[in-house]
Amino acid sequence: MTEADIPTRLSQLRRWAADQHGLDAHALELRLAAGDASFRRYYRLRLPDGATRMLMDAPPEQEDSRPFVAIAGRWRAGGLPVPALHAVDLEAGFLELDDLGDTPLQRCFHGDDHPATLAWHDRAIDLLHALQNRASPDALPPYDAALLGRELDLFPDWCLGEWLGIAAPPGWEALREALIASALAQPVVTVHRDFDAMNLMVRDDALYLIDFQDAVAGPLSYDLISLIRGRYCRFTAPRFAAWVEAFRQRAVAEGRLSSGTDLATFLTQAQAMAAQRALKVLGIFCRLTLRDDREGYLARLPHFLGHLEESLAALPEHRDVHDWLRDHFHPALEAKLAAQGIAGGSLA
Structure with missing residues (x-):
């Protein structure tokens, strides 16, 4: 249209x-x-x-x-x-x-460390537990290796190739395969697939789910990552780890996750999931700009680059890609944003 x-x-x-x-x-x-x-x-x-x-x-x-x-x-x-x-x-x-009104959840945020922001995230995580407990994934399309791979390929295809005109890093294929394997190793649940604050509406102090048409049967941690590594907040590593651990404990208690999955394992899976999603978002935002002529998405790239760098820093086996982000992608992105006069383009 x-x-x-x-x-x-x-x-x-x-x-x-x-x-x-x-x-x-x-x-x-x-x-x-x-x-x-x-x-x-x-x-x-x-x-x-x-x-x-x-x-x-x-x-x-x-x-x-x-x-x-x-x-x-x-x-x-x-x-x-x-x-x-x-x-x-x-x-x-x-x-x-x-009509669920005009208040998406992000309008209730008052800074990353504000008690109200943290409390709303806790409530959203409670809703996520309800979603995974009450909605069967059986009738949903699978979040399989092919789909995970197509999403990851958005990064080299659209962000690197079409927009920046640079090649993928030498460690890209190893990272791609590792992130897919990590996602597939998790229990399969119902995944909203964009469980971000903008798709949670607040009406009469209650949260409602919207924009769920792309739901799939996929990794347990995906929606949690969508929320706590979303587009509106940047949380500290301890805060991120605390939410992941609380989520793990409740998922074990409610039977969605094996009691044999310890914190170190699940935290690593969560960081890998966060890297996958950040790479996908970087590609999607460039595609929305270049193919669909949408405005405002390029200025959000630095935020998700920050998410990606935090995730890869926690995955030392992929330090080569993390270093490439610092030495090559970071300056290329900053220069491109500055050349286009995009507000918010500084990566400092």
């Missing part, structure tokens, strides 16, 4: 929503609420009685909404906090959902 298509899609969405409620399309109160990194757009519908709903416009030629609908039904039946679906037209690509 191009920008030129948006007015036509909006007109169609307006008529569809009016039909659902027996209202005059011209009198319908409909306002753009949000867009995201995909082709989906969200509009807030205000009904005559003052109630509001969220309308999702997901062009079917670019967005398959069937996984979202199926997962929403299963997770809601399992008692998980997801928006209810009030109307669905998969052929048109229109959905009417609960």
Whole structure:
């Protein structure tokens, strides 16, 4: 869908929503609420009685909404906090959902070390435990070696090749295979796949899950890493380790992780998972910029580079790549950001 298509899609969405409620399309109160990194757009519908709903416009030629609908039904039946679906037209690509408001979790953060920020992360981790306990991964596509590999390849393909014009480091293939093996060694659970603060909505002091259409059956630590190595905070190594250990203990107690998995093993797996995700995000953000003409993503690269450096520092067998980041990637990225005049581009 191009920008030129948006007015036509909006007109169609307006008529569809009016039909659902027996209202005059011209009198319908409909306002753009949000867009995201995909082709989906969200509009807030205000009904005559003052109630509001969220309308999702997901062009079917670019967005398959069937996984979202199926997962929403299963997770809601399992008692998980997801928006209810009030109307669905998969052929048109229109959905009417609960309106969860305008407060994604990151708006509740007040600095990395603020007690409120830490408390909200604790609550989000509690929700993650509920997700893994209540949502079976059986009906989800596998987060297998092929998918993990495709995600990792986004880094050399898009970040290094297409954007920076440099080659992958000499130790890349060894790192790639090690990160895949580490992920596959973990227990398989339901993985939201983007369990970041922006996909956790706060309404009436409760957390709700959104944007779960890409959920897979995959590694136990993946969603935890998405949260505590996300895009909004940088936590200290002791804080990171404490969350990983608390998560490990609860996963063992609830039967999702073998009691034979000690802290050192699980912490290493978590660091490897964090490296995998950081590499994927660095590639995705460059692809969103270069292929999809999205703005604002390049300025976020230094944040995830920091995550990547922290993870690789904890994996001494990959010190060659860690050193390459410092000696080659770091200066190349900083120079490229500075040359493009991108705010926030300093890596100092």
